[in-house]
Amino acid sequence: MESLVVVTGLAVTLAGCAGDYPLAGYNPNLSAEVRPGQEEAVDIVWRSQYGQAGQSPPIFWMYEPYLDCDGGKGWLNNGVCWDGMYVHDERPVAFDWTTSGMHVELAWPGWFTRFSETSLAHELCHAAFEDWDHEGPCADTEGTLSVRAKLALEGVPGQK
Numbered sequence: 001m002e003s004l005v006v007v008t009g010l011a012v013t014l015a016g017c018a019g020d021y022p023l024a025g026y027n028p029n030l031s032a033e034v035r036p037g038q039e040e041a042v043d044i045v046w047r048s049q050y051g052q053a054g055q056s057p058p059i060f061w062m063y064e065p066y067l068d069c070d071g072g073k074g075w076l077n078n079g080v081c082w083d084g085m086y087v088h089d090e091r092p093v094a095f096d097w098t099t100s101g102m103h104v105e106l107a108w109p110g111w112f113t114r115f116s117e118t119s120l121a122h123e124l125c126h127a128a129f130e131d132w133d134h135e136g137p138c139a140d141t142e143g144t145l146s147v148r149a150k151l152a153l154e155g156v157p158g159q160k
């Protein structure tokens, strides 16, 4: 089994965005569902906002009841509450990766109705620009590329 390397994500607490990702293997609680509107949302972020021509990484969702911290907005991993991660992992048996094995994990609480409420734009920023430490386009501060991409998603409903 390959070991996993982390990568990075947006912790709800904004603590420890990069570091060892302690999950051994893929998380069976993740869903590979393609949500309504997801392809449009990814296209807006990945191609229009980030100018990427290649394929975007696979996206997996964490739903309730596995969202167990910050009022159900994230999931606990190694004591940190995450609402999204960009992760390198071994190839899980249950899913058919089409690219390198890097994938995005995102929380979708039941009351979210829009992709702009998730960390989709943020995690795809890591994938596009490899800004691991949030000092460049993936900084969660006003006016950065990832924040503008998130705003661009506000018109895309995701339904429940």
Ligand SMILES: [Zn+2]
Residues within 6 Å of the ligand: 008, 009, 010, 011, 017, 122, 126, 134, 138
């Ligand atoms: Zn991040």
